[in-house]
Amino acid sequence: MSQQNRLNKDKSSGFIDRDKTIHFNFNGEQFEGYQGDTLASALLANDQKLVARSFKYHRPRGIFTAGSEEPNALMHLRTGAYQEPNVRATVAELFEGLEARSQNHRGSLKHDLMAINDFLSPFLTAGFYYKTFMWPKAFWEKLYEPIIRQSAGLGELSGQEDPDKYDKGFLHCDILIIGAGPSGLAAALAAAQAGSRVILADEDFVMGGRLNNETYQVNEMHGAAWAKATLAELASMDNVRLMKRTTVLGAYDHGIYSALERKTDHLSASDIAYNGNKPRQVLWRIYSKRAILSAGSTERPIAFPNNDRPGVMLAGAVRTYANRYDVAVGQNVSIFTNNDDGWRTASDLVAKGVTVQAVIDSRDIHPVAEIAGASIEMGAHVIDTKGRHALQSIQLSNGKTYDTDCLAVSGGWNPNVQLSCHHRGRPQWNEDILSFVPSGDGSGGLPPEMHIAGAANGHLDLSSALSSGYELAKSLSKELGNASKVGGCPKAESESIANSAFWFVKTDTKSRSWLDFQNDVTTKDVRLAQQEGFTAVEHVKRYTTLGMATDQGKTSNIPAMAVMADNEGKTIPEVGTTIFRPPYTPVSIAAYAGRSRGKEFRPTRLTPSHRWAKEQGAEFVEVGAWMRAQWFSKDGETHWRESVDREVTQTRNSVGICDVSTLGKIDIQGRDAGEFLNRVYCNTFSTLKVGMVRYGLMLREDGFAMDDGTTARLGEHHYLMTTTTANAVGVSRHLEFCRQCLWPDLDVHVISATEQYAQYSVAGPNARKLLQKIVDPEFDISNEAFPFMACGDITVCGGTAARLFRISFSGELAYEIAVPTRYGYSMMKTLMQAGEEFDAVIYGTEALSVMRIEKGHAAGNELTGQTTAHNLGMGRMVSKKKDSIGNIMSERPNLIKEDANRLVGFVPVDKSEKLSAGAHFIQKGKSAITENDEGWMSSVAFSPSLGHSIGIGFIKSGHQRMGEIVTASNLLQGKEIDVEIVSAHFIDPDGERLRV
């Protein structure tokens, strides 16, 4: 029979649309539900009591709650790449074609092979892992870890890339109201009427909170009807944003909250296709001036032996399924309560025509109400339950036994204080409701400008919940200057919330009473932990894993504290609470990533000649965020070295062109620009002549090398600095720091111009000839008129503004020509066309690197942040005649000692050997151990010009050891090579080629 537990249509709540039948699949079986159901309510309507297996003991488990606190009913939802594990059936909206599978069992759900663990439970107690997997040590990797990995976790990931889209968004409001139950709705209405900009967020897909689950009256109408009317009014107001399906996850600094909105989780595949590109979820960052936490309360269970059987549920959930979802979770329900609210479940069920077998109240008082047809057992409690896959009977302390298929348990209600504690505030014990409430204002700990309303603040009865939300919103709005006239406070009767401190059934038997259902922690485990010395609440938590599951102990923490208090002879507030941290409910990592996935994790920067390079078939390499051409393969070249060797050889023989636009360009202007550069570079710049370029080395204040590059003096008060590609941003930041924080009296301004210019290196003996073809004839770039290290503004191709710098990284006669970025593509094309007659070659970063190593120029591998000017052989550049960053600290005795590492060149003794970067230098005959370490090889290349491998690196007193043979030891490759110390200037050591 389909939906056999559905109540008659005449008992309908109006939340279920019986005209819209929805088909879904659970563990391969087809079921039907209705529009408005959750997966949990539909499963219960179809009498599916057993829906899950517990984590550790693989105990049969049923649906326990009707909300986001659910510990048991975790499922796989959807299939294939869309499969999502650990979805709580109680918050998963039913949609057509939904496919759900139970998780954490081997074999079928009913016959789980891992259920053997339940019989092994005496061995699987608290701290089992710590005690068992200690020895023998060798077993860990081979045996224990694989077994633990196999058993760990509940659901399974699909293993495929998540095909959904996720987004992030930002919202602003005067008042953020968290939770749309009675107090939240009353607050939203008052705040909105007063004129505040309001965001009302609720995790449910129907707002109204417990008004929808219960039968209380507000303003003389059914609570749910009042909620609906209020929501309609709010929806019509421009200053209100209603956000259902939105869980506020965390409270951050300065009124910022994070919230997850589920946009398409409730839609069927065809609906999602219809909705096109909509993101599945949106992670919101909400900026609020004030926040009202009206998150309500969560019912807590009572611990008694075998209280985890399918059919044992929270009493509030049982009446929610009846009142909102028209589902009788049992045909023969019993109630076990320690408070008056539990009786409400009994009377609601009777009103819905559900048989109530017995009401068991731990208090020995006069019965709270008459419940038609039910036995009343006062001063009694449940001491055991029976039923393997579903509850069959309960046994009472007074010796009676009842056959029952559902036991509704109520241990009282806990305010949802979580968000109020996200700034490490500790909640306070409230003896009236026997639970913790948020710490009051002024006592510290509450997030600033967060205020608490309703049940979340301990106002468990409806009347005071409504008025607390209303009054709070009114006064906060007034504070913010929003004082329009507000309607009256919604009114309701004040129901009894009388309760008692009955937390768990004391038992001497070996039977187990569950506290944390999801992580299988029982009262015995807590006791054992405390016996073993783990008495602090944070220690008990970690030793037993209590409250550490995906539900974060929403139903288990307080009963567990009661057990700890009892064991220790303390009160619950003396035991104390653990720290609450975001997120309130689990969030998929994909939502945190948003759009920042794969290639979109960060921006990709393309050089001005990227399109051209792509057309030439370049291999690209990521350099920071940049994509740079690494080499250009020509037909017939099968190995990258062939391409690189060709590019180097052709450049050195004729001319080569390379895009160097990625180097940082910083424009520096002002009357004190020269003085400014004197202070940021270790060498002097104020003496540089206009129209000339100088190499500069920049130190950090601690005396180590920070960055290097050339700086051109374009005018009396105008310089253009270049930085390495990697440090472009950092140097810019550093210059701003120097300018604003250190020398605010200097007249100087700096701005990055990196992306404003396409800059190409033209290098090789024919470089000038090539450039003369495109530089407009009025500009004389002959060696005499435009010598080495000259620079200047020119025009090219008949009037296009450009800059020319005669600088060389390759060691050849070389220029760098810069044009506005928009001409980058055509400039590259023009250069290559003009170069055809010289057999000009385009070269990439590999050839660039080979040529700079051949010249012994330092680059990123040498400027590691651990090398000094002295190490780099540039100690004399550090001027002592002026102040500059790092000037003083670079003179620390240990940094300038005689036997410090020096940058020199290395060649293999056997020229056929290949050097390796990272190899360490050891004196010949000594063993390769740290004590004998004399330095390291920083960069290596095959030099096509020399025909063998070359390297540069740092070695103790290197400059005084020319010709010495040392061993280059690479322990990672298990390789030792004899190398000779040589000058790092492998090519043209006197720099003659530069100056022709």
Next chain:
Amino acid sequence: MIINHPLLGPRDSSEFVYLGDACLINRPAWVGERTEGEDVNDAKTAEALQQYHDYVHLRQNNAGEHKELWYHEQGDRSWLVVTRNTITHEIYNVELAKDVALANKTARATQGGKK
């Protein structure tokens, strides 16, 4: 966090880069020209080294009120001195570092004059 930029109003902290203790503004004064090959252990250099050692390596690490440097890199490139409570993240004051540096310089000059 939200930083109330003196020029641009409230801005999200994600637009900023954090540096640390605002004492980095107070860079020791230049010790004056030294001749090549001068003994690094002479008194003047030794004192300068000690001052720089303190400046470069020693930081306040207050639990509570702390003045620190933030850089509005995704904005107007201002360096700011933010007075923040490191426990509660409450921000008491935000100033342009340039203003703070100029004020410090003036104060130092006045003190020097008194000597």
